[in-house]
Amino acid sequence: MxxxxxxxxxxxxxxxxxxxxxxxxxxxxxxxxxxxxxLGLYLPKPSSKPKTLHKAMRYSIFAGGKxxxxxxxxxxxxxxxGKEDDALPSACAVECVHTYSLIHDDLPCMDNDDLRRGxxxxxxxxxxxVAVLAGxxxxxxxxxxxxxxxxxxxxxxxxxxxxxxxxxxxxxLVGGQVADMEGEGRRLTPAELQYIHRSKTAAxxxxxxxxxxxxxxxxxxxxxxxxxxxxxxxxxFQIIDDILDVTQSTEKLxxxxxxxxxxxxxxxxxxFGLSKSRSEARRLTLKARxxxxxxxxxxxxxxxxxxxxxxxxx
Numbered sequence: 001m002x003x004x005x006x007x008x009x010x011x012x013x014x015x016x017x018x019x020x021x022x023x024x025x026x027x028x029x030x031x032x033x034x035x036x037x038x039l040g041l042y043l044p045k046p047s048s049k050p051k052t053l054h055k056a057m058r059y060s061i062f063a064g065g066k067x068x069x070x071x072x073x074x075x076x077x078x079x080x081x082g083k084e085d086d087a088l089p090s091a092c093a094v095e096c097v098h099t100y101s102l103i104h105d106d107l108p109c110m111d112n113d114d115l116r117r118g119x120x121x122x123x124x125x126x127x128x129x130v131a132v133l134a135g136x137x138x139x140x141x142x143x144x145x146x147x148x149x150x151x152x153x154x155x156x157x158x159x160x161x162x163x164x165x166x167x168x169x170x171x172x173l174v175g176g177q178v179a180d181m182e183g184e185g186r187r188l189t190p191a192e193l194q195y196i197h198r199s200k201t202a203a204x205x206x207x208x209x210x211x212x213x214x215x216x217x218x219x220x221x222x223x224x225x226x227x228x229x230x231x232x233x234x235x236x237f238q239i240i241d242d243i244l245d246v247t248q249s250t251e252k253l254x255x256x257x258x259x260x261x262x263x264x265x266x267x268x269x270x271x272f273g274l275s276k277s278r279s280e281a282r283r284l285t286l287k288a289r290x291x292x293x294x295x296x297x298x299x300x301x302x303x304x305x306x307x308x309x310x311x312x313x314x
Contacts, residue, residue: 024308027301031071034084036062038092042145056126056134057141061099063117068237068309069205070095073212075301076226079292082216089148090160090211096142097168098204101177103135110181139168152217160214167207176200180265188266194235196266201241202234209302225294232288233306239281240312242267243274248314285310 039061044054070091077087106113106121107128114124123131146161167173176199183196209226218226246269268277288306292299 024301024304027304028066028068028071031074032067034074034088035067035070035091035095038088039095042089042092042148043096043141052126052130053133053137056122056130057137059125060103060116060122060134061095061138063119065099065117067095068305069098069208072205072230072302072305073208075305076209076212077216078212079226079295079298079302080213080216080218080222081298082212082218086150087212087215089145090164090215091208093142093145093164094204094208094211096138096145097164097173100135100138100142101168101173101204103131103138105177107131110177142168149215152215154217155214160211163207163211163214167203172199172203176203183266186266188271190271193266193268193271197235197238198231201238202231205234205237206230221294225291228291229288229302229306232284232291233309236281236284236288236306237309239268239277239284240310242269243277243281244312244314245269247274281310 043057043061046055046058048054073087073091073094074084077084102116103122105111106116107123113121115121121131122134126134142164143161146164147157149157149160151157151160169175176196179192179196180200183192188196206227207230209230210223213223213226245267268280272280285306289303292302295302
């Protein structure tokens with residue numbers, strides 16, 4: 001292992017540990033290609049009736065993006081001694097849930113955004129009604145895809161489906177969105193803000209990792225370690241998102257910059273300031289790294305991804 005400090009704003013970083021053989025950008029690109037190919041097979045073709053709906057689903061799911069959550073699913077499977085292909089249905093299902101949530105988040109009745117992943121949001125292209133239904137269809141497709149997972153000794157298909165359903169439901173993802181909407185224009189406490197980000201962002205990210213581990217028949221010890229890793233990285237990811245909203249341009253982000261301020265959303269920079277927010281993201285990333293000690297060298301990819309997310313610029 002070599003130690004190197006990444007270029008950029010030194011306020012962000014501690015030393016960044018990464019195996020010389022680990023090119024995280026290439027890894028994410030490879031995962032994206034694999035996941036996109038599988039999604040292309042799992043989802044209805046754009047020529048299938050009703051064509052407008054299926055075009056709208058594919059418009060958003062193939063709009064690009066980091067494919068972070070499904071890549072974490074694949075990486076967790078390998079870290080637990082499993083195979084990427086066995087985790088692929090779960091990875092695709094996670095991406096369907098994530099994309100549905102973005103379509104709905106962008107709607108005028110929610111965050112009212114015109115730009116996502118560098119192009120017009122779904123409702124700007126297909127209209128609000130079709131956008132709602134495209135999101136609904138992607139969410140439903142996620143559970144259809146989950147029926148493709150192979151049960152293993154410790155985890156049945158039902159257990160894996162329940163894992164995703166819980167993360168996407170009213171106590172986590174959907175509940176976090178409600179709390180986020182209700183928090184607009186209010187000065188939230190740190191605990192209230194953490195609840196929003198833990199529910200809306202970290203829960204699905206942690207479930208992505210756990211599903212990969214489950215596909216590899218992981219031990220309870222490793223599953224718990226990935227839960228801590230996922231919650232910590234998920235919160236750090238959202239803090240960095242909050243920071244980038246006020247420090248980067250719309251062109252760089254591929255979505256509307258400054259939207260949190262305009263919408264009077266509670267964010268880490270708004271409550272704690274940029275410096276303390278960056279410190280908290282570093283602290284959470286270090287906590288995530290420590291959680292992976294049980295994996296030894298098999299955790300290299302996950303370690304690299306945690307560091308990559310800390311220093312990302314979009």
